[in-house]
Amino acid sequence: MKIPQELRFAASHEWATEPADGIVTVGISDFAQDQLGDVVFVELPDVGRSLAAGEAAAVVESVKTASDIYAPLAGEVVEVNGALLDAPEAINTDAYGEGWLFRLRVTDAAAWGGLLDADAYAAVAEEG
Amino acid sequence: MRQTPLHDEHVALNGRMVDFAGWRMPIQYPTGIPQEHLAVRQDAGMFDVSHMGQLRVLGPDGAPFLSWATLNDPAKLRPAQGQYSMLQNDRGGLIDDLYVYRDVDESFLVVANAANVDAVLGHLQSLAAAPTPGPFRVVVRDESDAWALLAVQGPSAAAKVDRLADADLTSVRKNRLVDTTLSGMPVRLARTGYTGEDGFELFCRPVDAAALWRLLLEAGVTPCGLGARDTLRLEAGFPLFGHELDDRSNPLCTPFAWVVKDKPAFGLEALRAGGCPRRLVGLVLEGRGIARDGYRVLDEAGGDIGRVTSGTVSPLTRTSIALAWVDAAHADEGARIAVEIRGQPVAATVTPPPFYRP
Numbered sequence: 001m002k003i004p005q006e007l008r009f010a011a012s013h014e015w016a017t018e019p020a021d022g023i024v025t026v027g028i029s030d031f032a033q034d035q036l037g038d039v040v041f042v043e044l045p046d047v048g049r050s051l052a053a054g055e056a057a058a059v060v061e062s063v064k065t066a067s068d069i070y071a072p073l074a075g076e077v078v079e080v081n082g083a084l085l086d087a088p089e090a091i092n093t094d095a096y097g098e099g100w101l102f103r104l105r106v107t108d109a110a111a112w113g114g115l116l117d118a119d120a121y122a123a124v125a126e127e128g
Numbered sequence: 129m130r131q132t133p134l135h136d137e138h139v140a141l142n143g144r145m146v147d148f149a150g151w152r153m154p155i156q157y158p159t160g161i162p163q164e165h166l167a168v169r170q171d172a173g174m175f176d177v178s179h180m181g182q183l184r185v186l187g188p189d190g191a192p193f194l195s196w197a198t199l200n201d202p203a204k205l206r207p208a209q210g211q212y213s214m215l216q217n218d219r220g221g222l223i224d225d226l227y228v229y230r231d232v233d234e235s236f237l238v239v240a241n242a243a244n245v246d247a248v249l250g251h252l253q254s255l256a257a258a259p260t261p262g263p264f265r266v267v268v269r270d271e272s273d274a275w276a277l278l279a280v281q282g283p284s285a286a287a288k289v290d291r292l293a294d295a296d297l298t299s300v301r302k303n304r305l306v307d308t309t310l311s312g313m314p315v316r317l318a319r320t321g322y323t324g325e326d327g328f329e330l331f332c333r334p335v336d337a338a339a340l341w342r343l344l345l346e347a348g349v350t351p352c353g354l355g356a357r358d359t360l361r362l363e364a365g366f367p368l369f370g371h372e373l374d375d376r377s378n379p380l381c382t383p384f385a386w387v388v389k390d391k392p393a394f395g396l397e398a399l400r401a402g403g404c405p406r407r408l409v410g411l412v413l414e415g416r417g418i419a420r421d422g423y424r425v426l427d428e429a430g431g432d433i434g435r436v437t438s439g440t441v442s443p444l445t446r447t448s449i450a451l452a453w454v455d456a457a458h459a460d461e462g463a464r465i466a467v468e469i470r471g472q473p474v475a476a477t478v479t480p481p482p483f484y485r486p
Contacts, residue, residue, distance in 0.1 A: 037355070038160045040441040041416045041448075059470065061418055063161045063355060063440060066470065092160070 002030040003122050004096055008115035010072040011124050012054075015096065019109040023078060027100040028060060028069060028091065031125040036062040039088040044080040045102055051075060053111070058101050060091060073111050075104035132178035133276045133337040141351055149242035151179040154353040162443035165359050167350035168323050169444055169486075172282035174349045175357050177329070178337065181245030182275045183252065185236040187266035194228060194236055196264075197255050199379060199396075201389040205230040208305040210318055214379055214387055215240075215248055218395035220402040221375040224248050225367065227320060229305055237271075241369050245272060255394060276337035280349055281327035281360075283486065288347045289317065289328050297328075311343055322357065324364025325486055359440045362449065365410060365481020371421055371437045372408055372451050381456075382408040383481055406434060407459035410481035411467065413448035415474040419467040425452050426466045426473050433458050436467060442483060449483045450476070 007015040013032035016024045033039065043059040051057050051071035058069040080102045084090060091099035106112070116124060129152045138145060143154030154176070156164060167173040185194060194202040200213035210229035217223050224244040229237040240248040252268045280289055290297040295308035297317065305318050316331040332340055345351065358368070367373050367384060379388055381404035388399065413419060419439035427433045434454030441448050450467065458465050461480055466473035 037156065038162050040162075040446075041418070043416065059417075061416075063359065063418075064155075066418065066420075089162075 001034070001125065002096065003118045003125070005118045007096070008072075008112055008117060009121035009124070010070065010115060012070050013125075014069060014072045016072045016112060016115060019106055019112050022105050022109055023103055024073060024075070024106055024112065025100050025103050026072060027095060029121070029125065030095045033092050033095045033099070036060060036067055037064045038062055039091045042084040042088045042091070042101070044082070044084070045077045047077050047080060049077045051077065051104065060088075069101060071104065072115060073104060073106045074108065075106035077102050078105050079103040130179075132176055133334040134176040134178060134341055137338055137341050138176065143351070143353060146354075148354060149179060151242060153179060154351075156353040156355045157351050159350065161353070161355040161359060164350060164352040164356035165443040168282045168325055168352060168356065168360055169484075170283065172280060172285040172288050172327070172349045173352040173356065174341070174344050175279040175281070175352050175354075176277075176341070177279050178276040178334070179242040180277055181240040181242060181248065181270065181272040182277075182331075183238040183240060183245070183249055184269050184271045185238060185252065185266050186234065186269075187264070188234055189264035189266050190234050190236050191230075193256055193262070193264035193266045194238075195391060196261060196394055197252060198226065198228060199388045199393060200228070201391055202228045202230060202236060207232050210303045210305060210320060212387060214373075214384075215251065216379075216393070216395040216399060217375060218398055219375070220378055220395070220398040222369070222373050222377055222379065223251055223375065225369050225373055229318060231305060231316075239277075243370065245270065261392075273334070275331050276334045278330045278332070278337070278340065278344070279321055279323075279327065280330060280344060281321045281323040281325045283326060285325065285327035285349070286319075288344070288349055289330070292343060292347060293317070310340060313340060315340070322364075322366055323360040324366070324482060324484060325360075358438070359443060362438050362440050362451065363442050363444065363482065363484045365451075365483060367408070367451070368438060377408070378402045378404065380404065381406065383410075404456050406453045407456050408437070408451060408453050409459050410479045410483060411436075411450040411452055411465070411476040412479045412483070413450065413467060413474050413476045416448070417469040417474055418448055419450035419452070419469060419474070419476070424468040425454050426468055427458055428464060428466070430473065433465065444484060447483070451481065454478070
């Protein structure tokens, strides 16, 4: 199970990159994609939508189940990964790269530091 | 939880094990469900289905007894032939769906779903003993522990099994049985399956199961779990008991009405009297998302007209497909309806299964 040190995580298994010019990239963890199994559909938020931290923002649907994806931080959606609509399996093959879901202009960049670091998230994933 | 004789093989292949009908079974291997599915559609895949039950019906009245007890007509089977069938209750519904093989004149092998073995056994035994129209001169016994069962399916499956078998299998047609050996191990091969593809179901001794599994693995057959088994059977339009069919399902209102033959049978009057306020139909969805078991089916005005029983996205076409029971007024081919997915209606068209033909 891969958990990159440079990312921060929500307990609901989303990752977020460190804010750069107030923008973070969001996806789901390698652990989450492995639990979901083969992803077949993705629903992404509309660009421009304002999200509260913890608000349902996207849906990742695998053969087994459909799972809500929550915004790990509050902010406005500035970009979505449209390539996933045709190639949702990128979430399985490259959860931290090609499988990114959306980018947020965060309301409070400092809140990123309050998310779980890699070690804390590893403990959460271990418990399932 | 019970384990099949192939349990350690699944674990060695990193199969993801889940509890299914009282058994530890692989839902998938690291290959993943879509790739396992495609292996069966394009080459050959194998499934451990040893959890399924085998019941033996033995005795001079075997044919008339099973003709009374089931909806298809096993009396029409010649030795070494099999047929898909259903076991009905007397309340207009079903106890299980089955495969019935006649191995020799006075011996039938009934393959039942794992979850229903005890119910099927009890029902058959009580029907056999009933004074009217019986009692039948048959013994019904559970032989599930005596058999392991592997399904080898796909366009290359028969050729791969043929190369390993000591009998020539090219003359073994669909729904036929043959007893032969693979690498010296006795097997009973049935040219049947649950994927819509050609192939064999391989009944063997539990002690030989792992060696046969490895032999097939070496022959290039892809191990597939219950996940791919489900997407394949759904694409092929086959029902799964507990989803499409249950103790209140009237098979006359399904695409499988052909199973019900016109001859005296237990509970048949109740089925005929039941009528079809709802029908089991295939759906092709136009939008994204999977129509899952229990989701509501809606008419164009948003009214509740039924329930989804199974749904998936076809790994072949990426189309979202489903089976559903819907009000008869909306069950005709081409009817425009919708499935409610996470609160939103997603448009769908009634489309008779199968969704895929090899």
